[in-house]
Amino acid sequence: MPEKLLRQLCENKDPSIAQQIVDISGTKAITDRLIQMKALQPSEPLDIVLCPDCFESHDLSVESDGNEKYSGYCQEAGYVDVPAESLACHTLSFDWLLQQINMAIGLSLAELPEPIECIEQNLWFLGKQRIGQRPFNVYFTRRLRDSSVIKPVQDYLFRNQSDLPTFVITTSSVDSVIAALPKRVVLLNLFETMTFRNGRLILDESIFTLKLKGESYDVITDGIGQHFSSDFRSAMVDGARYTFSKNQAAVMEKLIESDGHAHKDTLSAAANSNQSLKGLFRYKGQYHPAWDVLIKPRGDGFYFCPLYL
Numbered sequence: 498m499p500e501k502l503l504r505q506l507c508e509n510k511d512p513s514i515a516q517q518i519v520d521i522s523g524t525k526a527i528t529d530r531l532i533q534m535k536a537l538q539p540s541e542p543l544d545i546v547l548c549p550d551c552f553e554s555h556d557l558s559v560e561s562d563g564n565e566k567y568s569g570y571c572q573e574a575g576y577v578d579v580p581a582e583s584l585a586c587h588t589l590s591f592d593w594l595l596q597q598i599n600m601a602i603g604l605s606l607a608e609l610p611e612p613i614e615c616i617e618q619n620l621w622f623l624g625k626q627r628i629g630q631r632p633f634n635v636y637f638t639r640r641l642r643d644s645s646v647i648k649p650v651q652d653y654l655f656r657n658q659s660d661l662p663t664f665v666i667t668t669s670s671v672d673s674v675i676a677a678l679p680k681r682v683v684l685l686n687l688f689e690t691m692t693f694r695n696g697r698l699i700l701d702e703s704i705f706t707l708k709l710k711g712e713s714y715d716v717i718t719d720g721i722g723q724h725f726s727s728d729f730r731s732a733m734v735d736g737a738r739y740t741f742s743k744n745q746a747a748v749m750e751k752l753i754e755s756d757g758h759a760h761k762d763t764l765s766a767a768a769n770s771n772q773s774l775k776g777l778f779r780y781k782g783q784y785h786p787a788w789d790v791l792i793k794p795r796g797d798g799f800y801f802c803p804l805y806l
């Protein structure tokens with residue numbers, strides 16, 4: 498499984514691995530596979546390698562004779578030959594990784610958004626995506642355990658707050674840093690959200706959906722995709738803001754109290770008004786923006802709130 502190596506590379510400041518390390522760490526099969534997938538790309542030949550003569554116990558500066566023959570000076574053995582393949586080094590392609598993540602999330606999109614690098618080599622905006630009808634922003638970030646990284650990432654997210662719910666996907670283990678993020682922003686671990694299968698990342702959609710809706714399916718407080726104020730006079734759903742009159746708020750409260758499903762008579766009674774339910778959500782010939790979005794007719798006198806679906 499390439500996850501472990503990918504995580505290690507992402508969490509290194511320099512996201513690369515020397516061929517010598519590949520050979521002694523037993524990761525050759527996985528490394529070769531990543532090279533084949535173009536996830537790893539060749540970087541500049543190394544000028545410092547592990548001494549081939551002392552079982553790799555110390556570094557050696559590489560000298561070239563100009564004819565692709567290399568050597569280095571070892572305190573123990575004098576000048577030793579360094580095989581050319583020992584100079585090889587592989588670097589993780591973030592273009593590849595970000596495209597994989599975007600493909601995993603945006604399967605249903607006709608065109609995938611192009612990632613934007615927000616903080617050099619540390620934070621990328623992968624674009625606006627959606628699962629079903631629910632829109633959200635996606636970022637990728639790494640090395641959050643480094644205090645010189647977490648602070649600029651947090652600052653960026655606070656400066657660029659959005660009404661849309663936002664997922665920040667990371668390879669860092671995040672427990673200790675999760676505290677300070679803007680509202681409606683959730684940090685998710687890449688490999689807890691997606692797994693590699695047949696050379697591509699596959700998304701576990703339920704994790705995203707659960708965060709949007711709230712883990713307890715409490716549409717009032719819990720999810721980053723939906724929130725009602727405690728008096729039901731305002732709501733934020735999928736990036737759209739709604740405000741309700743007192744009567745409308747009473748209807749919404751009743752509908753939500755009834756687990757998102759109630760008869761129209763019950764709902765208009767909650768508003769304590771002579772107006773029909775439709776009339777309560779109509780003003781100067783215009784329906785309220787929440788009508789048919791957050792409160793929808795089922796066609797048999799019952800109404801439902803799709804946030805409960």
Ligand SMILES: [Zn+2]
Nearest residue numbers: 548550551571
């Ligand atoms: Zn040596």
